[in-house]
Amino acid sequence: MSRFGPVPWGRLRHVSAIEWSAAGSLAAWLWLLLCQGFFWRTDVRLPPSRDPVRWPSVCVVIPARDEAAVLPASLPSVLAQDYPGRAEVFLVDDGSADGTGALARELARRCGGLPLTVGSPGEPPAGWTGKLWAVRHGIASARARDPEFLLLTDADIAHAPDSLRRLVAAARTGGFDLVSQMARLRTESRWERLVVPAFVYFFAQLYPFRRIGRAGTRTAAAAGGCVLLRAEAAERARVPDSIRHAVIDDVALARAVKRSGGRVWLGLADRVDSVRPYPRLGDLWSMVARSAYAQLRHSPVLLAGTVAGLALVYLVPPVATVAGAVTGNAAAAVFGAAAWLVMSGTYAPMLRHYGQPLWLAPLLPFTASLYLLMTVDSAVRHHRGRGAAWKGRTYARPEVLPDEG
Structure with missing residues (x-):
C-alpha cells in the first residue's frame, strides 16, 4: 500500500x-x-424597533416568596419605569414569612411611580408549582385591566428606567408574542465569576438564541426574570395552566407560546440585572x-x-x-x-x-x-425524595397532565 x-x-x-x-x-x-x-456569539440583543403611535397598556406581574432581602434593590426600579402608556404592577406574595408583601407596600408608598397592587393566592394546589400558582393569580388580577401585554419579572430583577418601553417597542415592531431578555447575573464573588458566565454559556449552547427568534424553528426558550408576553398569546397558549407543573417554567412557557403559533425572541440584556447574590459555591x-x-x-x-x-x-x-x-x-x-x-x-x-x-x-x-x-x-x-427543593417547597416528578399527553 x-x-x-x-x-x-x-x-x-x-x-x-x-x-x-x-x-x-x-x-x-x-x-x-x-x-x-x-x-457562542453574544451580540443577540433587543432587535431594532420604533416607538408605536399608541403605547399599549401593560401589567407587570411579580411572583415573590421571601424576597424582603432583595426587594429594596429591585421593586423601586420597576415602579420607576418611564413608560408612556398605561402600566401598573401586581406583586403576588407567595406565602412569604419575611414580610415581603408589607415591604412591597411600604416601598411603593415611599418611592411612588407605577400603581402597585399586592395580593396573595394562598398555598398552591396539587399539581402546581408555587411560582406558577402566584403567576396565575397575578395574571387573573391583571386581566381585569384588559392589558395588551404582560411583563413577567422576578422579584430579584432590577430594570433600567426604559426597560419596559424598549421591550414593548421591540415586540410591537418585530411582531413577537414573547420577548425575553437574559438578565445580567451578579459576578462579584469569586465563585460567581467562575460559575455564572458558564451558566449563561451552557444555556445558550442548549438553546441557541438565533434559532429561537427565527421563524419556522422548533427551538424555544425564555429567561424567566424578564418575559414580555402578549396577553392574547397567553390565552391562546393557556398559560400558565398548561405548564402548571413545570419546574423550568421559563422554557416551558416559551414552548407553549411557540406551539400555539406565537413568535418568540430571546437575547442577552444590557440594562436588566439580577440583584440576588450567590456568594458561596453552595448557593x-x-x-x-x-x-x-x-x-x-x-x-x-x-x-x-x-x-x-x-x-x-x-x-x-x-x-x-x-x-x-x-x-x-x-x-x-x-x-x-x-x-x-x-x-x-x-x-x-x-x-x-x-x-x-x-x-x-x-x-x-x-x-x-x-x-x-x-x-x-x-x-x-430526586431519588432521595427531595426533588426540586426551593424556599421550603419540594416538587416531585410530575405525572403527564391529561391535556399534555
Missing part, C-alpha cells in the same frame, strides 16, 4: 483510546462552533441542582448520556493534552489542545460580556466538572 493510500487497518487498531477520545472531542467542538446556531450549587434533573426529564438514561457527553466535550481536551504531553503521544496532545483552544475561544465572548478576564476561558473544563457534579447531585436528591 502506498504511503499516500488509506491507513492500514493494523495501524488503526493500535490507535489509543485517548487519541480516539481527543479526536472525537475536537470533532464535537468543530460541530458546536459551526453548526449550533453560533451559540450556586443549590440553584443549579434544584432543576438540573428536571431538565433531563428525570430520566436515568438521559442523565448517563449527559454525563458522558460532558466528559467527552469538556473534560477530555485537557486530559488528552496533558496525558499526550507526558507520554509522548503527539496525536492525543494535538487533538486535545486543539479542542481545548476551540472551547476557550467560544467561551471568551461570554466572559467579555460579563467583564471577566479572558484567562478564565481555559478553566471552563473545571467549571464544567462542577456542573456535571451538580447534575448528578440533582438526580440523587
Whole structure:
C-alpha cells in the first residue's frame, strides 16, 4: 500500500483510546462552533424597533416568596419605569414569612411611580408549582385591566428606567408574542465569576438564541426574570395552566407560546440585572441542582448520556493534552489542545460580556466538572425524595397532565 493510500487497518487498531477520545472531542467542538446556531456569539440583543403611535397598556406581574432581602434593590426600579402608556404592577406574595408583601407596600408608598397592587393566592394546589400558582393569580388580577401585554419579572430583577418601553417597542415592531431578555447575573464573588458566565454559556449552547427568534424553528426558550408576553398569546397558549407543573417554567412557557403559533425572541440584556447574590459555591450549587434533573426529564438514561457527553466535550481536551504531553503521544496532545483552544475561544465572548478576564476561558473544563457534579447531585436528591427543593417547597416528578399527553 502506498504511503499516500488509506491507513492500514493494523495501524488503526493500535490507535489509543485517548487519541480516539481527543479526536472525537475536537470533532464535537468543530460541530458546536459551526453548526449550533453560533451559540457562542453574544451580540443577540433587543432587535431594532420604533416607538408605536399608541403605547399599549401593560401589567407587570411579580411572583415573590421571601424576597424582603432583595426587594429594596429591585421593586423601586420597576415602579420607576418611564413608560408612556398605561402600566401598573401586581406583586403576588407567595406565602412569604419575611414580610415581603408589607415591604412591597411600604416601598411603593415611599418611592411612588407605577400603581402597585399586592395580593396573595394562598398555598398552591396539587399539581402546581408555587411560582406558577402566584403567576396565575397575578395574571387573573391583571386581566381585569384588559392589558395588551404582560411583563413577567422576578422579584430579584432590577430594570433600567426604559426597560419596559424598549421591550414593548421591540415586540410591537418585530411582531413577537414573547420577548425575553437574559438578565445580567451578579459576578462579584469569586465563585460567581467562575460559575455564572458558564451558566449563561451552557444555556445558550442548549438553546441557541438565533434559532429561537427565527421563524419556522422548533427551538424555544425564555429567561424567566424578564418575559414580555402578549396577553392574547397567553390565552391562546393557556398559560400558565398548561405548564402548571413545570419546574423550568421559563422554557416551558416559551414552548407553549411557540406551539400555539406565537413568535418568540430571546437575547442577552444590557440594562436588566439580577440583584440576588450567590456568594458561596453552595448557593450556586443549590440553584443549579434544584432543576438540573428536571431538565433531563428525570430520566436515568438521559442523565448517563449527559454525563458522558460532558466528559467527552469538556473534560477530555485537557486530559488528552496533558496525558499526550507526558507520554509522548503527539496525536492525543494535538487533538486535545486543539479542542481545548476551540472551547476557550467560544467561551471568551461570554466572559467579555460579563467583564471577566479572558484567562478564565481555559478553566471552563473545571467549571464544567462542577456542573456535571451538580447534575448528578440533582438526580440523587430526586431519588432521595427531595426533588426540586426551593424556599421550603419540594416538587416531585410530575405525572403527564391529561391535556399534555
